[in-house]
Amino acid sequence: MRRCSLVNMDLISFLIGVPFLIYASYTDIKEGIIPNKLNGALALAAIAILAAQTLVNGGHAGLMGLAAAAIGFAAAFGLYVIGGMGGGDVKMIPSLAVLLGHRLYPWSGIDLIINSIICYGPFALVYALALALKRDPKGTASILAEKTAKSLACISVAATVGGYFREIGGGYAAFGASLAALLAVSLALKGRGPRIAVPVATVGTVASFLAGPGVGLTAVGTSIVLALVAAAVEGARKEVTVDELRPGDVPAEVVVEMDGEIVKVGRFKGSLLIASGRAKPVVVPTGEGLTEEDIKTLKELGIDTIRVGTTTPFAPAIAVSYVVTFVVGGSLPSWFSSEFPRLLGG
Structure with a gap:
């Protein structure tokens, strides 16, 4: 009976936080702020949940919730001091740590922050690239084309060389040869424009697919991701x-x-x-x-x-990670470390 009440209360408290995060994400994207009134209402909701947990499950549940809020706030404030998080985001973390539920106390705030940082990367990339394209479409497109050509030239050649050396000398030889090829092509293309990079990228891409479809697809995929990151960073600054x-x-x-x-x-x-x-x-x-x-x-x-640079809204990443944290029951690194061996083992 006690377990049932905990599970039900955790689900209820989690659902209470969802509409707050949807609105926080909207205001953060549109206006670049999270209103204090929203954070105040969220804090009141968290206090109500703590009170309910204390009444239903005893004082220990309430104390663990307070510990989760305090630990989450301390970690968030540390990020704020070094410029990694805005004030509005910091104010949300303690309340969300409480709303994630009793089963994740007292580390729910830490788990939420870790997952937010992981989720922030893809969102920040898309947001920064969109902003750069809006600010200077031609310039950003030019940067993207050049970065794609150079990264594809470097990685396709390195992947091709590594693929062939794997057949000859094994993993260590392949790694060393790939690293040497990557360094050589990078130095050769340094300071040069796409006129040199494009032919090298073309030859390297064809060679990588001849070495194996997996080699070619890995080279192309990795190159595109790196080029998008480089273009987003450079174009947004x-x-x-x-x-x-x-x-x-x-x-x-x-x-x-x-x-x-x-x-x-x-x-x-x-x-x-x-x-x-x-x-x-x-x-x-x-x-x-x-x-x-x-x-x-x-x-x-x-x-x-x-x-x-640009201020990339952090609230959407927190919103996604809030759901992720509740579903996986903790941080993504912990979930991967526990689940992957089990899945691989069948």
Whole structure:
């Protein structure tokens, strides 16, 4: 009876969160914000669920729910500090951690964040590419064509060489030969335009299919994915002067102090340098973007230009991962590690 009540309550609390996330995704895509009123209502729903769990299943259930909310908030706030999540997203996580249900406590918030990061990748790619095509259709199409030609040239040649060496010398020989071929073609095409890349890509693609249909399809598929990622990243970013910056702009670079020098580095690299203690943050905005104080600091440091990116809505990724987390009963990495061996074993 107790188990039945837990399962039913988990399903009810999960369903309560769905309409909130649909609306949050809509406002995040359309306006770039998650309204405080929505987060307030979501928090009230989570509090009501905690109260119900405490009444039905005892004080332990309520305490575990509070622990899930606290752990989820701590992890989300950490991402917010390094610029990986917006304030509205952070406010949603504790409530959603509670609404995911008792069976996932106290790690429901962590599972939700891990799955959100995984789900965010494909969505961010599509969103950034669409935005880049809207901003500069011809320029983005040109970038995409060039990136496709170069990646296909590199990967098809590497895959072909690896395929033939596998037949001759086995896995290690194939890996070494593929790596050498990839490096050689990459260096040969560096700084060169599509006039060289296209013929190499054509020959490499034909050769990869001759080596085997699987080799050719893998080379083409991998090349297209890499080209889409590269075009989306490059097309969605642009370099602007510091005078053009406005509060809320999201920089693709951060400013850090390293070895006594002030330098600009990519956001991800900057986060790693700061986390490892090799650099000190100077201008490292949160997920909300640059503040007036940040822009003032950039001017005082004499930095003339900086690359800015686009703010990709995170709420849709959270919405998808909310469903995924509930269905698989935890994080995707944990699910894969437990289910794949069983499936492979029959």
